[in-house]
Amino acid sequence: MSTGIGERVLRKEDRRLLNGQARFVGDIRLPRQWEAAFVRSPLAHGRIRSVTKPAGLEDRVFTAADLADVRPIRAESSLPSYNPSDQYPLARDKVRFVGECLAICIAPTRAEAEDLAERVEIEIDPLPPVVDALKAREPGSALLHEDWGNNLFLTTFFDGDIETLRKTAPVIVEREYSTARQCMNPMEGKGTLAHWDEKAGQLVVYTSTQVPHLIRTGISEFLGIDQGQVRVIAPDVGGGFGYKCVLQPEELSVSWVARRTGRPIRWTEDRREHLVAGANTRQHHYKLTAFADERGRLLGMDAEITVDVGAYSVWPFTACLEAAQAGGNLPGPYDFGIYRCRTWSVATNKPAFTPYRGVARPGVCFAMELTIDAIARAVGREPSEVRKENLVPAAKMPYTNVTKKFYDSGDYPESVAQAEKAIDLKGFRARQAAARAEGRHLGIGFSTFTEQSAHGTKVFAAWGLPLVPGYDQAMVKITPSGSVEVRSGNHSFGQGLETTLAQVASEWLTVGTDRISVVMGDTGITPYSTGAYASRGMVMSGGAVSKAAEVLAGRVRRHAAHLLQCKPEDIRLAEGKAWHGEAHVGFEDIARAWYLRPDQLPDDVETAGLEVTEGYKPDIDTGVFTYATHAAIVEVDPDTGRVAIEDYFIFEDCGRRVNPLILEGQAYGGAAQGIGTALFEEVLYDANGQPLTSTLADYILPGPAELPSFRLGHAETLSPYTRHGIKGVGEGAAIAPGGAIVNAVNDALSPFGVELNSLPATPERILGAILRATPETEAAG
Amino acid sequence: MKPAPFELHRPSDTALAARMTGGGDGTIKPVAGGQSLGPMLNLRLTRPAGLVDITALPGLTDLRETATHVEIGAAVTHARIEDGACPEPIAGMLRHVAGGIAYRAVRNRGTIGGSLCHADPAADWITALTALGASVVATGGTGTTREIPMTEFMLGAYRTALRPDEIATAIRIPRHSPGARWGYHKICRKVGEFADAIAAFVADPQTRVCRAVFGSTGGAPLVSPVLAAHAARTGTPADLAMVKAELGRSGLSLGAVKIHQLAVAHRRAVAEALSDG
Numbered sequence A: 001m002s003t004g005i006g007e008r009v010l011r012k013e014d015r016r017l018l019n020g021q022a023r024f025v026g027d028i029r030l031p032r033q034w035e036a037a038f039v040r041s042p043l044a045h046g047r048i049r050s051v052t053k054p055a056g057l058e059d060r061v062f063t064a065a066d067l068a069d070v071r072p073i074r075a076e077s078s079l080p081s082y083n084p085s086d087q088y089p090l091a092r093d094k095v096r097f098v099g100e101c102l103a104i105c106i107a108p109t110r111a112e113a114e115d116l117a118e119r120v121e122i123e124i125d126p127l128p129p130v131v132d133a134l135k136a137r138e139p140g141s142a143l144l145h146e147d148w149g150n151n152l153f154l155t156t157f158f159d160g161d162i163e164t165l166r167k168t169a170p171v172i173v174e175r176e177y178s179t180a181r182q183c184m185n186p187m188e189g190k191g192t193l194a195h196w197d198e199k200a201g202q203l204v205v206y207t208s209t210q211v212p213h214l215i216r217t218g219i220s221e222f223l224g225i226d227q228g229q230v231r232v233i234a235p236d237v238g239g240g241f242g243y244k245c246v247l248q249p250e251e252l253s254v255s256w257v258a259r260r261t262g263r264p265i266r267w268t269e270d271r272r273e274h275l276v277a278g279a280n281t282r283q284h285h286y287k288l289t290a291f292a293d294e295r296g297r298l299l300g301m302d303a304e305i306t307v308d309v310g311a312y313s314v315w316p317f318t319a320c321l322e323a324a325q326a327g328g329n330l331p332g333p334y335d336f337g338i339y340r341c342r343t344w345s346v347a348t349n350k351p352a353f354t355p356y357r358g359v360a361r362p363g364v365c366f367a368m369e370l371t372i373d374a375i376a377r378a379v380g381r382e383p384s385e386v387r388k389e390n391l392v393p394a395a396k397m398p399y400t401n402v403t404k405k406f407y408d409s410g411d412y413p414e415s416v417a418q419a420e421k422a423i424d425l426k427g428f429r430a431r432q433a434a435a436r437a438e439g440r441h442l443g444i445g446f447s448t449f450t451e452q453s454a455h456g457t458k459v460f461a462a463w464g465l466p467l468v469p470g471y472d473q474a475m476v477k478i479t480p481s482g483s484v485e486v487r488s489g490n491h492s493f494g495q496g497l498e499t500t501l502a503q504v505a506s507e508w509l510t511v512g513t514d515r516i517s518v519v520m521g522d523t524g525i526t527p528y529s530t531g532a533y534a535s536r537g538m539v540m541s542g543g544a545v546s547k548a549a550e551v552l553a554g555r556v557r558r559h560a561a562h563l564l565q566c567k568p569e570d571i572r573l574a575e576g577k578a579w580h581g582e583a584h585v586g587f588e589d590i591a592r593a594w595y596l597r598p599d600q601l602p603d604d605v606e607t608a609g610l611e612v613t614e615g616y617k618p619d620i621d622t623g624v625f626t627y628a629t630h631a632a633i634v635e636v637d638p639d640t641g642r643v644a645i646e647d648y649f650i651f652e653d654c655g656r657r658v659n660p661l662i663l664e665g666q667a668y669g670g671a672a673q674g675i676g677t678a679l680f681e682e683v684l685y686d687a688n689g690q691p692l693t694s695t696l697a698d699y700i701l702p703g704p705a706e707l708p709s710f711r712l713g714h715a716e717t718l719s720p721y722t723r724h725g726i727k728g729v730g731e732g733a734a735i736a737p738g739g740a741i742v743n744a745v746n747d748a749l750s751p752f753g754v755e756l757n758s759l760p761a762t763p764e765r766i767l768g769a770i771l772r773a774t775p776e777t778e779a780a781g
Numbered sequence B: 001m002k003p004a005p006f007e008l009h010r011p012s013d014t015a016l017a018a019r020m021t022g023g024g025d026g027t028i029k030p031v032a033g034g035q036s037l038g039p040m041l042n043l044r045l046t047r048p049a050g051l052v053d054i055t056a057l058p059g060l061t062d063l064r065e066t067a068t069h070v071e072i073g074a075a076v077t078h079a080r081i082e083d084g085a086c087p088e089p090i091a092g093m094l095r096h097v098a099g100g101i102a103y104r105a106v107r108n109r110g111t112i113g114g115s116l117c118h119a120d121p122a123a124d125w126i127t128a129l130t131a132l133g134a135s136v137v138a139t140g141g142t143g144t145t146r147e148i149p150m151t152e153f154m155l156g157a158y159r160t161a162l163r164p165d166e167i168a169t170a171i172r173i174p175r176h177s178p179g180a181r182w183g184y185h186k187i188c189r190k191v192g193e194f195a196d197a198i199a200a201f202v203a204d205p206q207t208r209v210c211r212a213v214f215g216s217t218g219g220a221p222l223v224s225p226v227l228a229a230h231a232a233r234t235g236t237p238a239d240l241a242m243v244k245a246e247l248g249r250s251g252l253s254l255g256a257v258k259i260h261q262l263a264v265a266h267r268r269a270v271a272e273a274l275s276d277g
């Protein structure tokens, strides 16, 4: 049976992951290892007067004063209006969010380290907290970084002739939208274990990261150690979602202490640290004006986007990626010509913004999709009809949109048509009317998006980032026993890359994936890759493995031709063997000849051997675009404000599906997170910037009972620009649920004249809106 | 999230256990399933010098039945009740309430007594057992016991009538007649979550006992004889406006959404109890 591209191969990694045999940072124990706990700021904003170590235990506690030689984390950007921030791994002078690290304490156990942390005395003079990004934008606000003179990491402006439209457009729809601050909640939080390896002369850092090679660069740069003296190993990683794609201040502190004390030091983030100091994503505000004709055809859009970035600019992706992406991606899959957009990336007293699965698009998709439905209501038409008419038609592909995004291929309106059919839109409208007559409130919602994946060199360079991805490299080799080893500097933290990269190698070499091992995550033994983010793994690392495997297959053919006494072009690879007609040699024979019995090979043998490293990037640098339509049917209980999802369908086109089984898993997981965004998850702060949702009793994640049985449909429009026509897709399903579900909720609530425009759509918000709209409501109980 | 150091005791004599908890100026606490206390210890919101594990005390995991009462040992877990191990004072209600608490892993350890003594306003047992007219049996350091009716047991959020040297040893629930009806409705964000609103309703036509209780009101459960009488008299729940007016008179400061949810929970609980299904 083939285990190549397109096969539903079971995930190689699941044997250990599902049997409790994985090895996470928390599972590793080194001789003499101690544990660390951090002293964290209890205030959102303040000036540090003192941090005092407990008497007699000074050598177990380290403060900013000890880490004097550590450079602050500073992510530069070449964008013109950008203000960089300096984030010391242990705060100096000021604290800027609740949970910011002030000191690191070490002890034989975590409990003892926490006892020690309690005894560190801190004195902080409170400063006015900056909690509301819209207010923080304005002059007169308290400042996080005084030397800037404002709270703006970045402002961008994309101009278009909106003023004419304002006078001429038949339909104008204006809305404000907001999305909540969220925590990504991977099952495994952050975790780092560092020690100094005297033999290698290296600081060895086991860390739970998506980007081991980047972390190596970061540790080297900010601790001032040569990169040759740093080895970063990402062991099994229990979920990343973007949370672990940036350099963590804790990674620097733990590494520094390990180096200083000569002792292996480990810190693992607990859930409370995560919910407080990791509350760092998704919070956007939109002010949109859409212009349309009488049928709802979009003519143009005017947007103001404010991103609540928090206190610092993360390295290497900066505080700007989110707003830059939001501004660029808001027009999404739609075909219209006039666009004006202003964005603000605002500093507030909250943890530093980090891109989360979908990066900016869950926000822009929510805002755009609600606007499409609002336009449809304004012109009195079925929203999905209006949606289809506004999407880029297949005939216009490839299409360059109003923000100069290059959509390579696909049929966007067809994805809506497929969703309408699968969810039975026509039948639903009849059911909905019947249910309303019984006092039940059903609603339907659609949401369509494009997902720019595997953004290339030029895209990142245009964002002005300090590190720009180029060629991703991979190594493929045949071992002496004829099995195959793949090495990639990318990492797998649940996406199944360990299996899909093996499938790509299998496609060329025809060896079964059970005989292909994939090694990732260790900078000491893998070729360079900037890592796993931006749905780039399958396209970039998959492409690199494909290229290396192709070259290797050519070498196998040449060796085999010699052994079979024929021409290389007459050799066919199948079932892990090289065939010439009926005659064949196995990979084990070819490997044995090269490694163990070179006497069987000719004198002019190809000396490069059975090991190939290749670099790859797609033919275009602008990314390849996956797209999808989500459709949801919900029932809203207007007495309790609860939303039940009755049906949920996803139609997705991500080019060649390397492993449909894994893709389905990615869709389920992403959509589950999107439902969290849509209905449950919200970090709340009081006026002092104190987080009110610091446990999972307050920060509500959806559980199995809150999730529908997702139904899926697929198209495969191959990208003309990537190896095998693959497009990235890991993030996709998390993008659309907010739009689909809230459109459905608003459809259900239309008899009440109620429209929800903020996430999450909690019972409190829904019921509150209904009660305000119908103060004397007398619905049946 | 690790607790501050504490000493763990596991006595096998109830009066001794009560003396231990009474002797530490409030710094020594009982622990049962640890499902509420554990998180508070880990967050260092409470830092007792010692914990007295009461789950090994004689009789605390017993289930007894008399002609008039069902008696549940304080350390009986939600899971055992959910699984039907406990005699029902009224058909099926205890199983129903137990099965709606948290999720199975919590129910495997969490106890009915721990839930009452923790006195979280949003918890299920305090409201359900108030509606059933139950009482808490408390044992003091001298070995003497007293019975505290549920209506006097919870004084406010996280406050009970137990003295420091008293341990809740059992819950006594009067048996209801075979024709008795009950309804219990919990509104919460997701399955097994603490409630945003709870209403319980119990009506026993033979004994003419009828109780309507609201939970998750921010304090002790709210008992409404007015609404109970209305339902008993008319056989239908009061309309929302009437329920809201009654809640308004309670003096609790509740938001509009909360009041609405409580009123809806009440209507549903009553409708459930009085329906023929």
Ligand SMILES: Cc1cc2nc3c(=O)[nH]c(=O)nc-3n(C[C@H](O)[C@H](O)[C@H](O)COP(=O)(O)OP(=O)(O)OC[C@H]3O[C@@H](n4cnc5c(N)ncnc54)[C@H](O)[C@@H]3O)c2cc1C
Residues within 6 Å of the ligand: B029, B030, B031, B032, B033, B034, B035, B036, B037, B038, B054, B074, B075, B100, B101, B102, B103, B106, B109, B110, B111, B112, B113, B114, B115, B116, B117, B118, B122, B123, B124, B125, B162, B166, B167, B168, B169, B192, B193, B194, B195
């Ligand atoms: C995730 C989660 C979800 C939950 N959801 C719900 C829910 O939906 N509904 C609900 O009702 N509850 C819920 N709970 C709480 C759960 O029911 C607990 O089991 C219960 O509240 C406490 O019982 P325990 O035996 O674990 O008590 P412990 O945690 O051991 O003790 C709680 C308190 O009571 C005291 N105490 C315990 N036993 C006695 C005794 N016999 N005498 C005197 N004092 C005593 C302790 O000193 C402590 O102060 C949830 C808990 C968790 C962790």
